[in-house]
Amino acid sequence: xxxxxxxxxxxxxxxxxxxxxxxxxxxxxxxxxxxxxxxxxxxxxxxxxxxxxxxxxxxxxxxxxxxxxxxxxxxxxxxxxxxxxxxxxxxxxxxxxxxxxxxxxxxxxxxxxxxxxxxxxxxxxxxxxxxxxxxxxxxxxxxxxxxxxxxxxxxxxxxxxxxxxxxxxxxxxxxxxxxxxxxxxxxxxxxxxxxxxxxxxxxxxxxxxxxxxxxxxxxxxxxxxxxxxxxxxxxxxxxxxxxxxxxxxxxxxxxxxxxxxxxxxxxxxxxxxx
Numbered sequence: 001x002x003x004x005x006x007x008x009x010x011x012x013x014x015x016x017x018x019x020x021x022x023x024x025x026x027x028x029x030x031x032x033x034x035x036x037x038x039x040x041x042x043x044x045x046x047x048x049x050x051x052x053x054x055x056x057x058x059x060x061x062x063x064x065x066x067x068x069x070x071x072x073x074x075x076x077x078x079x080x081x082x083x084x085x086x087x088x089x090x091x092x093x094x095x096x097x098x099x100x101x102x103x104x105x106x107x108x109x110x111x112x113x114x115x116x117x118x119x120x121x122x123x124x125x126x127x128x129x130x131x132x133x134x135x136x137x138x139x140x141x142x143x144x145x146x147x148x149x150x151x152x153x154x155x156x157x158x159x160x161x162x163x164x165x166x167x168x169x170x171x172x173x174x175x176x177x178x179x180x181x182x183x184x185x186x187x188x189x190x191x192x193x194x195x196x197x198x199x200x201x202x203x204x205x206x207x208x209x210x211x212x213x214x215x216x217x218x219x220x221x222x223x224x225x226x227x228x229x230x231x232x233x234x235x236x237x238x239x240x241x242x243x244x245x246x247x248x249x250x251x252x253x254x255x256x257x258x259x260x261x262x263x264x265x266x267x268x269x270x271x272x273x274x
Contacts, residue, residue, distance in 0.1 A: 001042060003061070008081045012063040015054035015081075018046035023114070023273065024087050025049035028078065030096025030122070030255075031194070032155060032187050034060025036173040037095065040262035041269065048270055049091070054081060056101075058186035060177060068189035071097060071123060071204065075104035079112075091272050093117040095258060096229065097194065100208055107211035115272045117220045118235070119257050119265065120227050123208040125234035126199035129158070132229075133199060136192050147184045161226045161254030170259065212242040219245040220268060224253030224260065 001016050016035055025045065027038040035042075035053035042051050055062035056074055069077065078101060082090065091114050094102035099121025106113045131154065134140045152175050156163040177183060194201060212219065219242050223235040232249055239247040248268060253260045 006081065006084060008084060009077065011057050011065065011077075013054055013057065013081060014061040015052060016042060017085075018042060018049070018051045020046070020050050022048065022050040023091060024089070025051050025091045025093065025269065025272075026078070026082070027051065027053040027258075028092070028094035028098030028101050029053070029056065029059065030094075030098050030120075030159075031190055032059070032177060032183075033095070033098075034173060034177055036060075036170065037256060038258055039170075041093070041258060041266060044262070044266055045269060048273060052085075052087075054078070056098075058183075058190060061180075064180070064182040064186050066189075068186075068193050070193040071100040072104045072108075072207075074101045075108055078105060079109055088112060089114060091115050091117075091269075093119065093258075093269060094121065095119040095256060097122045097190075100194075100204070103208050103211050103215075106215055106217060110216045113217050115218045115220070116215070117222060117269060117272065118238075119222045120224060120230055120232075120255050121208075121221070121235065121238070122194065122230060123200055123204045124238045125205060125231070126202060127231055127234070128195055128199045129229060131158075132191060132195050133197050135188055136195055136197060147179050151184065152178050158229055159255040161224065161228075161252065161260060166259075209238060209241060212238055212245075215242065218272075220272070221245060221247045222257050222265065222268060223247075223249055224255060224257050225249050225251050226253060227255045229255045 038053045092102040099118040100123040221235040223232040
């Protein structure tokens with residue numbers, strides 16, 4: 001599928017759009033990711049949805065600059081992106097940081113969101129791996145985030161339960177994302193907006209959980225049981241405190257269910273239409 005570009009708030013954004021006069025499903029990737037991590041949804045759901053996936057600022061092949069966005073600023077940015085496409089109502093699905101962005105998009109403009117799917121969503125609890133916490137420290141952060149083979153391997157082993165089973169195409173995308181000039185610096189700047197030495201920032205977790213408690217649309221939590229980045233207990237607790245929500249825990253699955261368990265995730269996303 002051909003990639004498109006759009007200038008939003010003076011930032012060049014890459015996105016893909018399957019088009020058609022169908023309900024709009026917006027897909028948001030996690031920190032350090034890109035729209036290719038939704039490849040199975042872009043190709044397999046286009047008969048039911050107009051599927052749109054974008055590289056958030058400082059990610060993928062979108063523009064990299066010195067501004068660091070927190071999840072609320074990303075939520076505002078995605079709404080600005082959708083405004084430029086003249087899209088009024090959406091279904092939302094987000095993985096990891098993208099899930100946190102979906103929560104705040106729903107909180108900012110609830111009347112425009114039909115349903116939300118949160119896949120291993122961030123900012124639901126403080127716990128996060130030690131390397132992420134160490135990367136927020138000045139000197140250690142620079143050392144750990146150097147764009148090299150170790151950084152690629154670390155990301156692969158963080159987001160996939162079985163990294164050796166990942167397609168060569170996906171490995172090339174992750175390599176490109178890590179090695180792109182300026183990408184690792186942008187990764188650390190974004191990470192520091194979300195994480196400190198104690199874990200995911202407490203005030204962001206409070207904001208996300210408060211937003212979910214009062215959310216007005218149906219919410220579907222999905223989480224890989226073997227997630228090495230964010231424990232599935234965070235989605236369990238958030239589900240218990242989100243009225244009317246549903247929870248799906250996927251066995252033999254890590255941090256990226258849309259790639260590791262595409263059949264189950266696509267079935268759930270199709271349920272959003274019902």
